[in-house]
Amino acid sequence: SCDWRFERFTMDDGLSRAVQHTFVRLYTEGLVYRGDYLVNWDPDNQTVLSNEEVDTVERPGSLWTVRYAVVDADGQDTGEFLSVATTRPETIPADTGVAVHPDDDRFRHLVGQRVRVPLTDRLVPVVADDAIKMDFGAGALKVTPGHSEIDFEIGRRHGLPTLSILNPDGTLNELAGAYAGLDRAVAKKQVVADLDAAVLLAKTEAYTVQTPVSSRSGAVIEPLLSPQWYVSMKPLAEKALAAIHTGEVAFHPARWKNEMVRWLDEGRDWPISRQLWWGHRIPIWYPTRDDGSRDEAAFAVSIDSPGAGYVQDDDVLDTWFSSWLWPFATLGWPEAGGDGKPMPAMQAFYPGSVLVSGYDILGIWISRMLMAGLHFTGEVPFRDVAVTGMVKDKLGRKMSKSLGNGIDPLDMADQYGADAVRFTLATLCAQGQDIKLDPSGFEGGRNFANKLWNAFNVFGRFLETDADAHPTTDVGPMPDPATLVEQWIATRFAETVAAVDEALGKYRISEAAQTVYDFVWRDVCDWYLEVAKPLPGEPMDARTLAFSVGLYENVLRLVHPFMPFVSEELWWKLRPRPAGQALAAAAWPTPGATFPEEAATFASVQEVVGAVRQIRAQYSVAPSKRIEAEVHVPDEAAAEALDRLAGATVTRLAGLSTLRVGTSMEKPPASAAVLVGRMAVFVPLAGTIDLDAERARLNKEIDAKAGFLRSVEGKLANETFVSRAPEAVVAVERQKAADAAAQIEALRATLADLG
């Protein structure tokens, strides 16, 4: 159940306070710093983006080969040119070097020399760096540290200066000389034209460019040198990695553990300042000078204003900087309770047991909650991470606005019912695999909800109710299982609870849902209720009614997590209850007593009934027509048990007029036969039996059994199997062979009897 007292919004006062506190604390610890680095700059939104907010898309573009003139010690052209390939000629004015690979014999003699940056008078060095790919383009790279991450690294390794020629709005600045003021796209064309005119353009090739774009605005991202606030992630990631390796945090399915380790291992610092108008403001304050300008160097870090004359930084924090505190900031952290201990809610609910999440936010959110939890509270925020797949459309595509393939769960709830939607999704979400969702799939869930409702009516219509259909008298506690079918359903219930418990314990939600579904439909409805319901026009006896109500109560407990609304509604129809005793607050069921022998007997009842039904279908016997049947069983005890405990049941469910059970009765003439286990079921069909059809059917049956027998005998003939397989396994195979042989024998006898 949800505890709505803890509903929170990240912009609430308490959480805002926690966010500010976190920033100040990390700053004090030296884990938050301001640095000039290349950031992903979105020129449209004029903000920095984290790597997670940047998508790489392929766009058609060009690869230009540009000739850089080599100069001598005096700066005079030597007549030699060094060719460089680039997709971004507009950044040439920001070049501060050219790099080649140290092993590249073509350029070895040029390393240490200087070249002239095209369209400028600047001379820059040729350096050798391992990062250069000799076989790409011209084999040499123009180094533009101010506008490329790799170049930034190369520049740093070789002490090259960093020039930035871009304005925040995507136009070129005064360092770009003649190109100042032009938009980057316009400048690109202009530079190419000028290079061509200067005979410095060696080649233009069509080329697919990997283009970084903003996942927010779609704008092409510019790597831009900019002062931003960062969190040092290494120290935080180390704690998280340790917790993962010791198993303090476990992932389900386990493969996501590796994914998480990969995320944490990267250890790249986290840019947290954003130039957006909405968010938690950075708790940085600048003193204002007399002229009204800010003294950015003399900033103070503080939740509240340090005093008059200070203005707060306009930047806000990345949304995840508040989200990563979610597991504990929602519980009152960092405020303390009265005695200096954590808030009572923290003590009660932290750490959490499980976090359920889609894999798409594993790196951006889950990993950070882990780090924040360990760093700020000293404990993991959750012990298990259950990773689910993503819901895709029925063709397997991500849902998106542009494709218009989104499926609104509220629409689906309107159409099929909330329980139907919930249940269907539960059955579909197998072990973190993506779900290809076809809305028509919700029909299955709807049908199940309907089935639950109708099944209630089988016995519910015998309950005394008031005008509002609320029960007025309590049928009393559930009696102990006494009849064969009750003992069987009690056994099946116990098995089902155990299976559901196990599945849920492993976060196998779909398996749990499927198990519940099968139990309700296949066992409760198809068999228990069919046996328990009275004949038309007759009442249900009080004991059966009490058992049915008790059983259904247990069924509803099991169903409730998957279909909360229908189950709750039915819960109140079972017996009068004091207000507040909702199913939502009821105990989860426990397995209860089992009756293995009786359950096995009932299983053979099911087989006998199935056999008769098979014959009825085969001979198109009208459902309303009562027919006779004989069941031959191997021993007296079994015959007695079947006859006494289940004779009436079989008669009813199979639509029989009479049922005879015996050990060695004479086979009825002209009868259809079906073998089930070590029993034989005969249905005399004098007059209606089609001898040819029955012979064909028996032959088919014999063939199938013979095939089975051959495979089993094949195993048994294999000496290594008999000698090396566990004894029990061999014994089972021997039994199977014996049974199959006996069945074939019986079928042949029946066939012979047909004449």
Added chain:
RNA sequence: GGGCCUUUAGCUCAGCGGUUUAGAGCGCUCGCCUCACACGCGAGAGGUCGUAGGUUCAAAUCCUACAAGGCCCACCA
């Protein structure tokens, strides 16, 4: 380039480290408006488990390679 996932019935998928000649839902076939439910009931058809090897008494299941499809990360200037 690195990593991961998927491949089982016409469709969508289970089958959780081995053992009743492979299961479900939908669809399909046959018969039923049997007084809880036609959103239902009963009976069926349908699969050499992507390919090729290997391990084993035994492989859809474990190992290797390959093929096809998909995802994530990095990235080629």
